[in-house]
Amino acid sequence: MYEIKDIFPLILPAFFISLSLVLIHVYFGTKIFERGVIFADIAIAQSAFLGSSIAFLIFHDPSKELTYLFGVLSSIFFGILISSQMEREVVFKEGFVGVIYALTSSLSVIVLSKLGRESEHIRYMLAGNILFVSWEDVIRADLIYFVIGILHIIFKPKRRSFVSEFFFFSTFGLVVSSSVSLAGVLLVFSYLIVPVLTSKLLFSSRYTLLTSYLIALISTLIGFVLSVAKDLPTSPTIISVCILFFFVALFIDSIKNLKKKNQELNS
């Protein structure tokens, strides 16, 4: 149907952006995991979406930058709200994050319905597709990720406080609103969660970050090759490969547990 070498230069930006996405999101994923609020990422992504759709409500035809700004402001706002509850017990935290997700989702639907125009168009503008990423997008996103990465290296809080949580969730909001507009909610969510979960199943927590990176990179590579070779939609293919690894890990882990139980019974 087509030659791999023809397609390669066209999807190179998509490949590069997914590497950048892996670098920043897997890092944030491990931190989110530590906080025990897995769904914070999708709640933050949804609040970015809400903010951007509010930009459409106010300005009718806002520029890309204005849409992004509103997304960031909204995600920071909800980020603060989430971070204010971080001292509570895990069940409450997860519940609270769920409430924020439901709230931002339904508010988005209300805002979209109040726009009084075809929401397909706006939805399309707000949720990107990795195949359409340009070099310009790659550079802009990498700049944001780089600065935030550096900030996280400089400010390493010893103890979690409201300030450190505020810093964490606002930078997280910045990253997520940018990446969702490039690659869509699903890929971003998967990069945040799936590699970390897989790594937790197989490796000691000392190596979580490193092994999560490896898992994410390998899935991305395989996903890309499969997508090109079999002509499949790119993001869903990467996500499926990523989750396939997760299930393999789950299988291995279950067998391990079974063996352990057997040994205990025998002894």
Place this chain on the structure above:
Amino acid sequence: MGKQKKIISLAKIVLLNQVLLFLLSITEKSSAEAKKIKVVSPICTFADIAKNIGGDRVDVINLSDGLNDPHFVEPRPSMIIHMRNAEVVIPIGLRLDLWFFSLIEKSANPKIFEGSSGFIRTYEGVRILEVPEYKFGQPRIGDIHPEGNPHYWLPPDNAKAIAMNIAKKLSELYPEDKEFFIKNTEIFTKKIDEAVEDLKREFSRFEGVKAVQYHKTFTYFADFFKIKIVGEMEPYPGIPPTPSHISQLAEKMKKEGVELIIYEPFRNKKDVEKLSKITSAIPTQIYADCVPQINELKDYISLIRYNIRKIILNIEERENNKKEK
């Protein structure tokens, strides 16, 4: 020994000859294929029209069909390659197929950029319905679609206009085949006219029938065949039905005696069935685009024939049900 050598060298020559002939046949074949004009269309209907106009001079690819929502097509790597190699594109426009425009941009193929020679303004000469009017100083809330309803390709007169636009563009790009394209357009137009005459005759008894549609997909189609659209299940295009909207709509449907709810295969069937239960209007699944792999929907003319006959069938069924009661 000498004889053997001679035979071997003769065999070599024969073999070489065969190889050369084979290579030649390949290049000949590929050059014949290369001569075909590569056309890429977002939907099956435009592709079918282009095939009718371009005949064996074109190689047309459609990226979506009637089984899928043309608003949301998941892009695949091969689509970018098709765009890369395209000489002509036939976009829907009016902000419906944004994914198609993203693909054009991504292809980095200047031949098909908007305003370039290979870009067809498909809806030129088509009367676009529901274009919102802006009055200075009034709030802009309430406009349905900034450029009007983009589902313009179903009614036959618009399909003919689209065919003309395609023929014009192809003739401009390949003037040596202009007569061929014009002749094909005439043949295609005649084919449509004949089919429509039959359909109109079959449908004449049902003209003025009232229907509700899920999305504003069939507004133009209904306008042409004199089906009265009373409302949409979506409160706004792209916004899923809300309870209050549905209950208001149901009231209106009962008052006006709406007989049909028309919707495409990818819409939420449960919503349709619920509304049908309250109002006794018949759920009627029809198509907004042809589907090459389904014989009765394989091209544009089959598509409108299918839609009209399905509607007739469902109205008759409703009439029979009433009689039985």
